[in-house]
Amino acid sequence: MDSLIALLDxxxxxxxxxxxxxxxxxxxxxxxxxxxxIIGLIIAVPLGILRDSKNPLISKPIxxxxxxxxxxxxxxxxxxIYYGTAQINGIQDTIFWHILSEAFYPCLIAFVLNTAAYTTxxxxxxIRSTPKGEIEAAKAxxxxxxxxxxxxxxxxxxxxxxxxxANEVIFMLHASSIASVVTIVDLTGAARDIYAxxxxxxxxxxxxxxxxLCVTFTLIFIFRKLENRxxxxxxxxxx
Amino acid sequence: MMKKLSVVLAxxxxxxxxLAVAADKLKLAVDVxxxxxxxxxxxxxxxxxxxxxxxxxxxxxxxxxxxVIQAWDGIIPGLLARKYDVxxxxxxxxxxxxxxxxxxxxxxxxxSAWFGKKGAGIDVTSMDAVKGKKVGVQRGTLxxxxxxxxxGESVVDIKRYTTxxxxxxxxxxxRLDLVFLDFPVGESTILKNxxxxxxxxxxxxxxxxxxxxxxxxxxxxxxxxxALKKLKENGAYDEIMxxxxxxxxxx
Numbered sequence: 001m002d003s004l005i006a007l008l009d010x011x012x013x014x015x016x017x018x019x020x021x022x023x024x025x026x027x028x029x030x031x032x033x034x035x036x037x038i039i040g041l042i043i044a045v046p047l048g049i050l051r052d053s054k055n056p057l058i059s060k061p062i063x064x065x066x067x068x069x070x071x072x073x074x075x076x077x078x079x080x081i082y083y084g085t086a087q088i089n090g091i092q093d094t095i096f097w098h099i100l101s102e103a104f105y106p107c108l109i110a111f112v113l114n115t116a117a118y119t120t121x122x123x124x125x126x127i128r129s130t131p132k133g134e135i136e137a138a139k140a141x142x143x144x145x146x147x148x149x150x151x152x153x154x155x156x157x158x159x160x161x162x163x164x165x166a167n168e169v170i171f172m173l174h175a176s177s178i179a180s181v182v183t184i185v186d187l188t189g190a191a192r193d194i195y196a197x198x199x200x201x202x203x204x205x206x207x208x209x210x211x212x213l214c215v216t217f218t219l220i221f222i223f224r225k226l227e228n229r230x231x232x233x234x235x236x237x238x239x
Numbered sequence: 240m241m242k243k244l245s246v247v248l249a250x251x252x253x254x255x256x257x258l259a260v261a262a263d264k265l266k267l268a269v270d271v272x273x274x275x276x277x278x279x280x281x282x283x284x285x286x287x288x289x290x291x292x293x294x295x296x297x298x299x300x301x302x303x304x305x306x307v308i309q310a311w312d313g314i315i316p317g318l319l320a321r322k323y324d325v326x327x328x329x330x331x332x333x334x335x336x337x338x339x340x341x342x343x344x345x346x347x348x349x350x351s352a353w354f355g356k357k358g359a360g361i362d363v364t365s366m367d368a369v370k371g372k373k374v375g376v377q378r379g380t381l382x383x384x385x386x387x388x389x390x391g392e393s394v395v396d397i398k399r400y401t402t403x404x405x406x407x408x409x410x411x412x413x414r415l416d417l418v419f420l421d422f423p424v425g426e427s428t429i430l431k432n433x434x435x436x437x438x439x440x441x442x443x444x445x446x447x448x449x450x451x452x453x454x455x456x457x458x459x460x461x462x463x464x465x466a467l468k469k470l471k472e473n474g475a476y477d478e479i480m481x482x483x484x485x486x487x488x489x490x
Contacts, residue, residue, distance in 0.1 A: 083405075086412030101414055103398075183398040183409075192312065193399060196379025199339050201316050 013203045018194050025190030026211060032104070032186060033176045036111035037169060043116040045158075048123025049149065062120070069117035075178050077114060082106040082182045103182045111179075115172050122168060126161035127153055159230050166223035170216055177212075187211060265302040265459075266323035267293055268309040273403065274427040275483045276329050277306075288483040292346065293327045295475055299466035311379070312401055315339055318453060325459070326451040329421070331381045333445065341454045343463045345447030346471075347480075347488040351382050352422040353438040354410070354429045361417060363439045369395055372416040375406045381445045382419045403428065410435070423484065447490050 008015050051066070053059045069077065085091060085100050092101075099105045130153050138148045180189030187208045195204035228235075269289065272278040277287040285306050297304035307323045318326050318340060332342045353363045362368040369390065376383040378399035386397055398415060400406040407428045409415050418429070422441055429435045452460045470476045471489065480489060 083408055083412070086409070086414065092413045097413070103414070181401065183400060185399075192401075193378060196312065196383070196399075197335075199315050199335065201313075 013194065013198050013200050014207070021185070021190045021193060022187070022207070022211070025185050025187040025208075028104075028184060028189075029173075029176055029179075029186040030215075032108060032111065032179060032184075033169075033173050035108060036115050036176075037172055039108075039112045040115035040119055043112070044119035045123055047116065047120040048127060049154075051120060051124045052128070066117045066120050069114050070121065074110065074114050074175050075181070078107060078110040078178060078182060081110045103179075103184045107179050107182055107184055111172065111176065114175070115168065118168050118171075119165065122161045122164045123157065125164070126157035129160060130157055159234075162223070162227055162230070166220070166227075169219055169223070173215060173219065174212065263303060264305045265297065265325065266305050266307050267325045267327045268307045268314055268317060268323040269328045270311045270314060271308050273329055273424060275423060288347075288479060289327055289329065291479045291482070292470070292476070293325075295470055295479065296463060296466045299469060300462045310401065311377070315451070318451060321453075324452070324456065325463070329448050330451050331445040332447060332449045333381065333384075336451070339454075340451040341456065341460050342449035342451055343460050344467060345449050345490050346467050348443075348445070348447035348490045349488050350422045350441035351385065351419060351444050352425055352441045353417055353419055354425045354435055355417045355438050357434055357436045359416070359438075361438060363417065366390070366394055369417070371396065373398055373414065375400060375409060375415040375418040377401070377403055377406060377420070380421075382421065385442070385444050386419050423488070 005016065008019070047062050047065075050058050051062045082103065085096075085106065091097055134152055134156070135148065138152045143151065176186060177188035179186045180192055183189075185193065191204045191208040195201050198204070269277040269285070271285065273287075275287055276289045277285065280286045285308075290306065293304060293306075307317075309317050309323070309328075311328075314326055314328060314330070315336065317323060326340070330336065330342075332345060336342070355361060361372065372395050374386055374390070374395045375398045376386050378401060383397075383399060386395065390397075395417075398406075398409070400409070403420065403424055406415070406418055406420070410418050410429065411432065417438070418425070420429070422437070425437065430437065450460075450463050452463075467476075476489065480487070
């Protein structure tokens with residue numbers, strides 16, 4: 001341990017201070033991504049189900065929401081939510097300002113809305129590809145729409161959507177790097193600080209690239225395990 | 240087939256001939272907007288103190304100059320990658336930067352200052368008064384170093400911005416209590432709004448501003464130094480300065 005500290009003391013760029021800076025950036029990135037994904041998923045599942053509702057008052061607004069958030073860059077959405085809201089007259093005196101004055105929450109809101117839109121489409125696509133026979137069988141048993149969703153459609157749809165969702169999780173991790181443009185010190189923000197301080201772009205950014213890579217591979221590994229487990233019934237039989 | 244080939248050839252010829260012309264031009268990098276040093280006039284043309292001064296220097300050394308707009312974050316790597324030959328963008332001369340680039344003699348120095356809401360009554364010299372305040376600075380600037388080293392992350396909540404525009408926007412939006420900026424920049428952005436004022440005394444940080452070159456371009460740096468010296472002596476410098484400043488920034 002002492003020798004490690006001694007080694008770090010002799011290093012221009014990777015000393016104890018900068019590594020702590022990277023660490024706090026790492027924690028922020030993980031918090032931001034994890035919270036966005038969880039909240040996004042909770043929003044997306046009902047939206048994905050209702051997206052194909054026969055009532056246009058329900059399905060059209062969801063369509064518009066998904067269309068907007070998938071059709072515009074996340075960076076633009078972040079700017080709108082971060083800088084745009086602060087321009088609204090008198091917002092500083094409302095209770096919303098407690099949330100909006102810190103950079104973290106506007107950013108979280110932008111990420112949640114963005115990932116929820118993509119996840120909605122994933123859920124909807126998975127529901128749509130439910131084999132007709134399964135639904136007909138459920139109907140033949142006299143199951144109501146609600147029961148059919150719960151017992152037949154959703155369990156298999158969420159399994160089918162998992163590989164696409166794994167991609168969304170990884171995209172979200174990478175997209176979270178734009179949090180650094182609104183003063184949040186996430187992994188990329190930490191790299192930008194250290195880069196600006198030492199004028200060392202390669203060291204600063206290669207280091208965070210390596211961290212992102214490790215996190216990505218960990219996520220891929222977890223999702224593959226999960227897929228193997230919950231989709232075991234779809235795999236070819238082994239001899 | 241022949242037709243396609245001739246089109247490709249024509250393109251190649253056009254590309255190489257334009258390259259040959261560009262090689263003679265001296266390219267200068269500026270980070271826009273940084274009023275009143277370099278900014279775009281309403282008609283879109285690049286203007287400002289440094290733009291005028293750089294044009295005067297170019298006339299002096301008899302070179303064709305072209306401005307390249309480059310964000311501050313990547314301005315030194317861009318120089319080293321030969322995207323341009325000179326940084327002429329209010330770059331303060333520091334030891335750390337001098338390890339990577341070659342500086343000319345300083346050609347101006349401006350004070351830095353604190354800005355905040357009028358009547359907020361924050362004493363910026365007292366650590367207790369600024370404790371827990373949100374302070375905005377431009378990332379990687381001398382002002383950033385000053386706040387980081389003199390106050391530190393444990394006293395104030397330092398928010399680092401890439402551009403001065405974003406920083407001013409957040410001060411006006413109420414996300415920042417104080418900002419520490421180059422005085423002229425703050426004067427031409429923050430102080431335009433009457434609700435804000437400069438707080439306390441101006442602070443002198445750094446050794447002034449110089450043009451930055453690649454280390455091996457010593458000849459070009461010598462030419463710039465000679466030209467700047469001449470402009471300072473023959474009054475051309477003062478004339479340009481008076482166009483933009485009510486006070487002297489000459490060094």
